Amino acid sequence: MESLFFFVAAVVLFWGPAPAIAATAFTFHNKCRYTVWPATLSGNTATRLGGGGFELRPNATASFSAPPSWSGRFWARTGCSFDPTGTAPGHCDTGDCGGALLCSVGGAPPVTLAEFTLAGPSTGDKDFYDVSLVDGYNVGIGVRPASGGQRGDNRCQYTGCVADVNKRCPTELRVAGAAGHTVACRSACEAFGASEYCCTGAHGSPASCGPSRYSQVFKSACPAAYSYAYDDATSTFTCASGTQGYRITFCPTAGDRI
Template identity: 50%
Template sequence: MDRRHLSSTFVFLLFLSFFSEVNSASFKIVNRCRHKIWPGLLSGANTPQLPTTGFLLNPGKSRTVTIPRSWSGRLWGRTLCGLDSTRKFVCLSGDCGSGQVECSGSGAKPPATLAEFTLNGAGGLDFYDVSLVDGYNLPMLIVAKGGKGGNCSATGCLLDLNGACPSELRVARKDGGGVGCRSACEAFGDPQYCCSGAFGTPDVCRPSTYSLFFKRACPRAYSYAYDDTTSTYTCASADYVIIFCPPPYSSQKLFGERKDGAVLPLVNKSMIYISSVHANGASLSGLLRVQFTVSAASFAMALFLFWQHIFPL
């Protein structure tokens, strides 16, 4: 009798393990930055928090997190973190205010580049995007692997925008180095930039000069609240790789060789603007005067073509 009980228990646990694998996705989070980052994860409303909500990721390292198929939430990177005078854990960019490495249900303080997911949504599709609506702090790329529905296109913002950020949006360290680029909504609080109040519908709230700065550099990323048609991507039953600071590859021969069906490129080859280096940051007029070279843009875009070569660590 005891032996039969043990056997049935084993079969039940095996079933639970198989069921869990089938009903979960994996997020492989990769740090290709030259510095440490502390990824943070926040579950959406009515979605349980994940077993981990924040951790350290050293340069060149990765960590895979198992995500329930019904999950929705966001992921971002924190930088320049450490203990303050009261022994609380704080970060100069992307801080979640928990006072510890785990964010424990707290979100990122803007500005922060966000990866947003709704898994197994309408029609069984995953919906995902990279959003600059809350500003920008790190380059980020999302790649879907093994999906069997939707367009499963890569999306993200592959360029470092901190140096080119308009001075009125720029967040800097005491030594002057840029750590983030705020959204116009956060910087000015104006309803026309926040798509609030009288500007609370897509017919009235239109792209601003500031949101176009983000959109021209990163065509697939969300640049303002109603940027849905060019910035939301779908896939079914996929696993995802989220790469911070995707590295440049310089093969011009293979640039543009692979098509993924997305309307917009990951990088706008001819309309990416960069400013001269100034101690107080870039001005918007300066951004509109100096074009980034096509070859530099191709370095970043080529990563998408070779993502499979950089995931193994």
């Protein structure tokens, strides 16, 4: 043990301390034909990116930086109306977080999520990220790492949900908006509450909870996104620390994969 200590000490003296991990830039791009209100929720720090939520008009972009080891999620809210004075609660047709513009709680399902845990000591100096339909779907989301994060890592790549799942949503899972058209697609867990869909109780492990005919609708539409709780093998992506940032696109197209 002593010789290992001196070896490590010698390496540190020779090479110097490991370089600090830089902040990670998140750039949001709204390619929907309508305004969305992106929401951010931090899981492990007090850092509230974008204050917790903001308005993003069609074709607009916004960028924020997150510190190393940041963990959290992003989603788009649709059909929102907020009191300009801030004295009364607002409302969103999908993804609402208690009527607040600046979210401090998660979005009400059904909602499409982009989830991140950035590089730090507990992650082996890798970023982990995914797009999840476990809580249902409201808006397509694409995540593309900056070119600096590729470096031959075949799990450091584009992921997301390009297809409009609302058009494929089974009737019993549809959420209708004020005009009667489908604005979101519920997960089977939310719709029926059964343990085999929620992966709880007797179905609370990967061995006892597999894909259902409902989750397969999501997986068929969006093969790289989580379709149920234990859909890890094809849905979790990683990039080495030092990735310059990520571009998160709402209503992405096939061309955003490049």
